[in-house]
Amino acid sequence: MNAIMNNSVFERIKALRGQSGSHSPSVATILKEIPEIKLEIDACFLSNPYATDLFLEHLDQDLVRTGKLRDVLEYYPPQNRDVGKHISRAINVSPENIFVGNGAIEVIQAVLHSFVGGKLCVIIPTFSSYYEFVMPGTEVVFYKLKKESTFRFDAEDYLSFIRDNKVDSAVIINPNNPDGGYINRETLEHLLRNMGGLANVILDESFVDFAYEDEALSRVSLQGYINRYPNLTIIKSMSKDFGIAGIRAGYGIMAEDRVRRLLSNGYLWNVSGLADYFFRLYGDPGFLELYETARKKYIRHTIDFIGELSKRKGLKVYPSKANFALLELPAGTSSFDFSMRLLIEKGIYVRDCSDKIGLDGQFVRIASRTAEQNRRITDALGQD
Amino acid sequence: MNAIMNNSVFERIKALRGQSGSHSPSVATILKEIPEIKLEIDACFLSNPYATDLFLEHLDQDLVRTGKLRDVLEYYPPQNRDVGKHISRAINVSPENIFVGNGAIEVIQAVLHSFVGGKLCVIIPTFSSYYEFVMPGTEVVFYKLKKESTFRFDAEDYLSFIRDNKVDSAVIINPNNPDGGYINRETLEHLLRNMGGLANVILDESFVDFAYEDEALSRVSLQGYINRYPNLTIIKSMSKDFGIAGIRAGYGIMAEDRVRRLLSNGYLWNVSGLADYFFRLYGDPGFLELYETARKKYIRHTIDFIGELSKRKGLKVYPSKANFALLELPAGTSSFDFSMRLLIEKGIYVRDCSDKIGLDGQFVRIASRTAEQNRRITDALGQD
Numbered sequence: 001m002n003a004i005m006n007n008s009v010f011e012r013i014k015a016l017r018g019q020s021g022s023h024s025p026s027v028a029t030i031l032k033e034i035p036e037i038k039l040e041i042d043a044c045f046l047s048n049p050y051a052t053d054l055f056l057e058h059l060d061q062d063l064v065r066t067g068k069l070r071d072v073l074e075y076y077p078p079q080n081r082d083v084g085k086h087i088s089r090a091i092n093v094s095p096e097n098i099f100v101g102n103g104a105i106e107v108i109q110a111v112l113h114s115f116v117g118g119k120l121c122v123i124i125p126t127f128s129s130y131y132e133f134v135m136p137g138t139e140v141v142f143y144k145l146k147k148e149s150t151f152r153f154d155a156e157d158y159l160s161f162i163r164d165n166k167v168d169s170a171v172i173i174n175p176n177n178p179d180g181g182y183i184n185r186e187t188l189e190h191l192l193r194n195m196g197g198l199a200n201v202i203l204d205e206s207f208v209d210f211a212y213e214d215e216a217l218s219r220v221s222l223q224g225y226i227n228r229y230p231n232l233t234i235i236k237s238m239s240k241d242f243g244i245a246g247i248r249a250g251y252g253i254m255a256e257d258r259v260r261r262l263l264s265n266g267y268l269w270n271v272s273g274l275a276d277y278f279f280r281l282y283g284d285p286g287f288l289e290l291y292e293t294a295r296k297k298y299i300r301h302t303i304d305f306i307g308e309l310s311k312r313k314g315l316k317v318y319p320s321k322a323n324f325a326l327l328e329l330p331a332g333t334s335s336f337d338f339s340m341r342l343l344i345e346k347g348i349y350v351r352d353c354s355d356k357i358g359l360d361g362q363f364v365r366i367a368s369r370t371a372e373q374n375r376r377i378t379d380a381l382g383q384d
Numbered sequence: 385m386n387a388i389m390n391n392s393v394f395e396r397i398k399a400l401r402g403q404s405g406s407h408s409p410s411v412a413t414i415l416k417e418i419p420e421i422k423l424e425i426d427a428c429f430l431s432n433p434y435a436t437d438l439f440l441e442h443l444d445q446d447l448v449r450t451g452k453l454r455d456v457l458e459y460y461p462p463q464n465r466d467v468g469k470h471i472s473r474a475i476n477v478s479p480e481n482i483f484v485g486n487g488a489i490e491v492i493q494a495v496l497h498s499f500v501g502g503k504l505c506v507i508i509p510t511f512s513s514y515y516e517f518v519m520p521g522t523e524v525v526f527y528k529l530k531k532e533s534t535f536r537f538d539a540e541d542y543l544s545f546i547r548d549n550k551v552d553s554a555v556i557i558n559p560n561n562p563d564g565g566y567i568n569r570e571t572l573e574h575l576l577r578n579m580g581g582l583a584n585v586i587l588d589e590s591f592v593d594f595a596y597e598d599e600a601l602s603r604v605s606l607q608g609y610i611n612r613y614p615n616l617t618i619i620k621s622m623s624k625d626f627g628i629a630g631i632r633a634g635y636g637i638m639a640e641d642r643v644r645r646l647l648s649n650g651y652l653w654n655v656s657g658l659a660d661y662f663f664r665l666y667g668d669p670g671f672l673e674l675y676e677t678a679r680k681k682y683i684r685h686t687i688d689f690i691g692e693l694s695k696r697k698g699l700k701v702y703p704s705k706a707n708f709a710l711l712e713l714p715a716g717t718s719s720f721d722f723s724m725r726l727l728i729e730k731g732i733y734v735r736d737c738s739d740k741i742g743l744d745g746q747f748v749r750i751a752s753r754t755a756e757q758n759r760r761i762t763d764a765l766g767q768d
Contacts, residue, residue, distance in 0.1 A: 028462070045459065052458050059457075064448060073443075073630040073658070074436050075429065076623070078412070102486045102632070102654055109650040133649045239460070246457040246657025248486070265517045266493040270486055272656055273630025274457070 006344050009036055013340050027349050040347030043367045043377055045245075046177075046207075046324055050294040050370070052243030058281055072273035080263055083271045086283030087251055091223050096256040099263070100279070102270045104206055104237035104250030109133050110262055111233055111252060116200055118168035121161070123153075124358025127177045127204075141165050144358050150318050151179040151326075155187050159194050169200035175207045178353055178365045180320025182211050188222055192229050199231060206237035206250075209295055210302065211321040217296045223253055230255045238278065240323065241295070249275040298323070302368035308378040309366065315381065326353070329362040339364050346380040390728050393420055397724050411733050424731030427751045427761055429629075430561075430591075430708055434678040434754070436627030442665055456657035464647055467655045470667030471635055475607050480640040483647070484663070486654045488590055488621035488634030493517050494646055495617055495636060500584055502552035505545070507537070508742030511561045511588075525549050528742050534702050535563040535710075539571050543578050553584035559591045562737055562749045564704025566595050572606055576613050583615060590621035590634075593679055594686065595705040601680045607637055614639045622662065624707065625679070633659040682707070686752035692762040693750065699765065710737070713746040723748050730764040 012034055016025045031039055063069040077083070084098035101107035112120075112133050122130050124142045131140045143161050145151040153176075162170060172191070175182045183191075188203070195201050208221050223234055234253040239245035249271075271279070281287045306325045310317040316328040329338055339352040353363040368374055396418055400409045415423055447453040461467070468482035485491035496504075496517050506514050508526045515524045527545050529535040537560075546554060556575070559566040567575075572587070579585050592605050607618055618637040623629035633655075655663070665671045690709045694701040700712040713722055723736040737747040752758055 042459075047458070052454070056454055056457070064453075069448075070436070070440055071630075073440070073628055074431070075426075076629040077632075102490075102656075105653050106486075113650070129652075135649065244457055245460040246455075248461075248653070248656045265519065266497070268513075269489050269632070272486075272632045272658070274656070274658065 005036070006341075009034055009344050010337075010340060013344075017336070027343075030343070037344060038347050039343070039349055041369060041373045041376060042349050043369060043373075044349050044351040044365070045369075046240050046322075046367050047243035047245065048210075048241060048294065048298045048323065049243055050298050051241060051291060054287075054290055054294050055242055055244055055278065055281070058287065059277070063277065072277055075273065076269060077271050077273045077276040079268050080270060083276050083279050084251070086276075086279040089283035090279075090288060091221075091253075093223055093226060093253055094256075096259060097226050097253050099252040099254060099259045099267070100271050100275075101250045101252060102272070102275070103239065103245075103248040104204075104235050104252075105129060106248075106270065107235050107250055107252035108202075108204075110267070111200070111202060111235070111254070112138070114262060115233075115258060116169045116202075118199070119166065121165065121167040121170040123158075123172065123176065125151075125176075125178055125353070125356045126171075126358070127173060128356075130171045130173075130202075130204075141167060142358065145176075145179070145181070147328075147360060151176070151181050152319075153181055153183050153187075155183075155191055159191070162195065162198070167198065169198055169202065170195065171202045171204065173204040173206070175211050175320065175322035177207065177322065178324070178351070178356060178359075178363075179318050179326040180207075180322035180324055181318070182321035184213060185220060185222070189225075192222075192225065192232065196229070196231065200233060201229065201231050202233045202235060204235040206235065206240055207322040208236075209241040210299055210323040212299060217299050219292075219295075226253050226255075233258070238282075242278070242282075242291070244278060247274050247278055248272065249278050298368070301371045301374060304371070305368045305374040305378070308374070309381070312378070312381045324365050324367045327364050327366060329364065331361075333362055335362040335364050338362070342380065346376075348377055348380055389420070390725075393418055393728050394721075394724060397728075401720070411727075414727070421728060422731050423727070423733055425753060425757045425760060426733050427753060427757075428733050428735040428749070429753075430624050430706075430751050431627035431629065432594075432625060432678065432682045432707065433627055434682050435625060435675060438671075438674055438678050439626055439628055439662065439665070442671065443661070447661065456661055459657065460653060461655050461657045461660040463652050464654060467660050467663050468635070470660075470663040473667035474663075474672060475605075475637075477607055477610060477637055478640075481610050481637050481643060483636045483638060483643045483651070484655050484659075485634040485636060486656075486659070487623065487629075487632040488588075488619050488636075489513060490632075490654065491619050491634055491636035492586075492588075494651070495584070495586060495619070495638070496522070498646060499617075499642060500553045500586075502583070503550065505549065505551040505554040507542075507556060507560065509535075509560075509562055509737070509740045510555075510742070511557060512740075514555045514557075514586075514588075525551060526742065529560075529563070529565065531712075531744060535560070535565050536703075537565055537567050537571075539567075539575055543575070546579065546582070551582070553582055553586065554579065555586045555588065557588040557590070559595050559704065559706035561591065561706065562708070562735070562740060562743075562747075563702050563710040564591075564706035564708055565702070566705035568597060569604060569606065573609075576606075576609065576616065580613070580615065584617060585613065585615050586617045586619060588619040590619065590624055591706040592620075593625040594683055594707040596683060601683050603676075603679075610637050610639075617642070622666075626662070626666075626675070628662060631658050631662055632656065633662050682752070685755045685758060688755070689752045689758040689762065692758070693765070696762070696765045708749050708751045711748050711750060713748065715745075717746055719746040719748050722746070726764065730760075732761055732764055 084095045088095040238249040318326045351365040468479045472479040622633040702710045735749040
């Protein structure tokens with residue numbers, strides 16, 4: 001498109017924004033209403049595309065070619081407890097501690113609705129469901145990460161805040177969304193030891209497969225700690241690691257009595273046939289070995305990508321061990337304008353973070369995609 | 385298998401039953417533990433197999449052959465409200481009144497957990513989740529349909545019971561599961577007019593597509609009544625009508641403020657990509673026309689099947705307008721033994737109803753399948 005057409009399209013997007021209230025219009029709405037825009041790279045979407053390829057190869061071989069896809073769609077899937085057994089094999093945690101969710105979001109909702117009351121501490125910037133899904137009566141207190149300290153988490157400062165504010169429950173997302181900041185295992189252990197008085201410590205590890213502490217990029221997770229801390233709940237989305245958001249698959253790891261309580265009056269048939277198929281793969285060591293290769297390849301490409309982004313003039317890139325980076329734009333640049341111009345002119349969609357509470361300034365979040373797409377993104381953002 | 389082998393297999397099933405507590409072992413467990421048993425017809429499973437064929441043809445054409453299946457599995461599906469718009473087109477009810485569920489069971493759970501307290505009246509025999517999923521503190525009172533009156537529903541007797549027991553909420557499944565008894569529209573209107581003082585009237589229409597009041601087998605549903613009765617919630621499973629239980633698709637129709645309340649702190653991304661695809665088909669008049677043909681064909685075959693079952697000596701078949709029939713076995717015949725013998729000897733699996741509360745005697749429930757499978761079932765049950 002030429003510059004004049006681009007400007008006209010941009011004005012139409014601004015009009016759409018005016019209609020959709022305080023939030024930006026969704027990319028689906030934009031693409032539907034303004035068909036001139038061609039989406040080429042969805043760099044808002046946080047997933048490992050190599051893992052999606054791997055899953056789809058298995059699906060094709062196991063279900064599509066054999067005709068078994070019919071069974072998966074026609075019949076009732078197994079109950080929650082039975083699906084949990086596959087997850088148990090994958091992560092070496094007792095099935096009694098596993099609650100399977102229709103996406104991690106169902107686990108978040110179930111935990112917030114069933115076990116969380118009083119004061120809940122949420123670290124901002126964050127994933128908004130953690131404060132939007134609380135029950136009426138739950139008070140949310142925000143602990144703010146500071147831009148000046150590159151959103152780095154300070155354990156002692158946080159523990160003081162928890163004590164001073166007499167909070168009952170706390171959410172920690174690690175790595176955090178939207179900045180990608182990572183709290184290492186040693187610090188987390190220190191936190192858990194000092195948060196024993198809380199009713200809940202909710203640790204969201206949805207992006208943890210992209211984090212690492214050694215050169216071999218070994219997986220890091222606190223899932224094995226579940227029996228040491230009865231107030232700990234670990235939340236895990238499969239959408240990011242495995243690139244299968246449409247299937248809706250996630251799980252929570254929590255004390256046995258909490259799983260029992262949730263399953264005592266609900267959630268028996270909340271896993272679809274395809275999610276059950278996915279979890280059967282997840283419990284298969286052969287599949288997990290292939291996944292490890294895809295995971296490490298993606299992390300290496302992501303490290304390269306974030307390194308390249310850091311070289312772009314005028315963009316401040318915050319430290320990330322997730323599969324995305326938070327970018328601060330130069331003063332005076334609107335993140336809405338920036339993201340929409342990138343979409344119109346280059347077909348690249350990034351997340352405008354202007355609706356994120358706790359971010360002072362103009363930020364966008366950019367996801368790492370395939371190596372080739374990442375190159376196109378860094379090219380679009382200008383030379384270093 | 386010969387008779388001696390059959391007896392040995394039967395003893396092994398009885399041993400399995402001993403291990404699994406008060407409930408019968410699931411058919412999946414039986415088939416896994418005793419591989420000699422070959423399941424040929426699952427007549428426990430309540431769905432229209434012709435509708436499954438229809439759905440799978442569309443899926444193959446729209447998603448599998450085009451490669452678009454990847455998009456449906458990889459990306460986040462639309463939010464609850466957006467999926468509701470497709471349903472709105474299909475049933476001519478405002479999207480503001482539609483709450484989409486991960487299967488009807490999620491809607492049942494959400495309604496029981498969010499809007500039902502005090503005394504809940506459940507008609508028995510019934511689908512057990514209606515009393516198992518209530519919140520602690522909700523008292524369930526059972527209104528029992530009488531075998532002597534062929535489980536026929538008596539509206540005046542029921543209304544007296546509701547009044548005398550001062551119930552706050554009531555569940556009516558129409559047609560009822562497991563007997564298939566149907567309450568006609570006129571009686572339901574009379575009930576709704578006289579139940580205005582209740583907090584909730586939950587009408588489960590999951591089997592209503594198999595019911596009819598005229599010779600043309602026109603669809604019957606009270607979905608259009610939603611705005612007349614603010615205490616009415618209609619629950620609809622897609623698993624039975626469309627034969628897609630593995631996809632987990634259902635919805636509730638309820639007052640706008642209830643939908644808003646449920647979506648205010650949850651349920652935003654509870655619909656999978658495949659369920660969204662299904663609901664898009666559901667909102668397409670061309671697909672619905674093809675479905676109507678499959679629905680009527682299946683009802684006709686079901687009427688024939690229940691007629692044939694009624695001719696079998698020694699079996700009492702209760703009146704049904706659902707896609708199954710409740711059969712009472714001769715005195716002294718165990719329903720467990722009967723169903724397991726049928727499975728071992730003929731590969732036909734029917735539902736042993738011995739765990740159903742409110743059934744005095746020995747009952748099995750038999751689902752209508754394809755015309756050819758139905759013939760094999762009636763043949764297996766002996767000559768008329």
